Amino acid sequence: MTPTRTLREPLERLYREFDYGARVGRDALQFPLRYADPRDREIVALLTACLAYGRVDLFGRELDGALRAMGASPFRFVIDFELARDARAFDGFRYRFNRPPDLVAFCVAAREILLRHGSLEKCFTAGDPDGRGPIGPALERFARAFLEADLRLVFPRGRRSRGYRHLFPLPSAGGPCKRLHLFLRWMVRREPPDFGLWTAISPARLLIPVDTHVENISRAIGLTRRRSRNWRMAEEITGRLAAIDPADPVKYDFALCHKRMSGDCLDRRDATVCAPCGFKPVCRHWKGGVRRATAGT
Ligand code: SF4
Structure with a gap:
């Protein structure tokens, strides 16, 4: 791996x-950024992150409709949510695995959690009593708070829908849990473009949200050699980044992800696109560069 x-x-x-400003409008965090009140931003950030699988423009269209249905204050909408009155609010929502009952269940569970803890941050810290060490166990408890909420009125047969379960991946299953790590990055990191609203958690404990873009570029520049995108890959990449900035290892995530997503990195050797890239000396696509470059490969 690259030193x-x-x-x-x-x-x-x-x-x-x-250039963060140029990319924020194409990132999922544009949705929570619309809300100035931290309580609105927190609940919208979680809903956005839960749905952030696939392309932003695709899930964003559906999310837009859901947010319109929630009115000016999504926090107030959730706190006041009444199943009999509000269950139809998300009629028409369709995004891959998810259907209207999944969003209804999200609101029912979030309401229960907010009434018990006061905020999502307090729910998270209740499951993170030491406030240090690996973030996985606390993230597991946070996801379970949603999965194990009383949803009998939404799912009368007692079985949560596949779509609802998909909103809250469990770290114990070994997957990368990219969407939960993304939510944490937004809430915890203190510098833009992240929000820094959750002050009880140190950014040093975060793991990088590994999606396909981060996976590709991390492999290209030697942050990981792992083949499977999973929790251990997120730990490995974060560990390499922590050797550079232990206080804030995931600060590089947005730029790495968008460099790849925007086409500024094609994950292959391209003389034009790669020309200004600072990673060229370490990139695996340019290993043995002079000879191969001369050969025009
Ligand atoms: S040198 Fe090219 S392929 Fe390698 S990271 Fe940079 S842009 Fe991507």
Whole structure:
């Protein structure tokens, strides 16, 4: 794998020089950013992250409709949610695995949690009593709070729908849990484009949300050699990044993800696209570069 000392400079430069403003409008965090009240932003951030599988423009269209149905204050909508009155609010919602009852169940569970704890942050910290160590157990308890909420009125036969279960992946299943880590990054990191609303959790404990873009570029620049995108890959990449910035290892996530997503990295050797890239000296696609470049490969 690429030595840390050779990754530090290009990673720091990418983080410092990245044009965040140009990309925020194409990122899922545009949805919670619409809300100034931290209580609205928190609940919208969770709903957005839960649905953030697939392309932003595709799930964003459906999410837009759901947010319109929730009115000016999604927090108030959830707190005041009454099944008999509000269950039809999401009629027409369709996004891949998810259907209207999944969003209804989200509101019922979120209401129960908010009434018990006061905020999603307090729910999370209730399951994180030490406030240190690996984030996995606390994230598991947070996801379980939603999965194990009383949803008998939404799912009368007692079995949560596949779509609802898909909203809350469990760390114990070993997957990367990208959407939950994304939610945590938004809430915990103190610097833009993230919100820094959850002050009880240290950014040093976060794991990187590994999607296909982060996976590809991480492999290209030698942050991981793992073949499977899973929890251990997220730990490995984060561990490499923590060797560069232990206080805030996932700060590079947005820029790495968008560099790949925007086409500024094609995950292959391309003389034009790669020309300005600071990772060229460490990129696996340019290993043995001079000879292969001369050959025009
Ligand atoms: S050198 Fe090219 S392929 Fe490698 S990370 Fe940079 S843009 Fe991507």
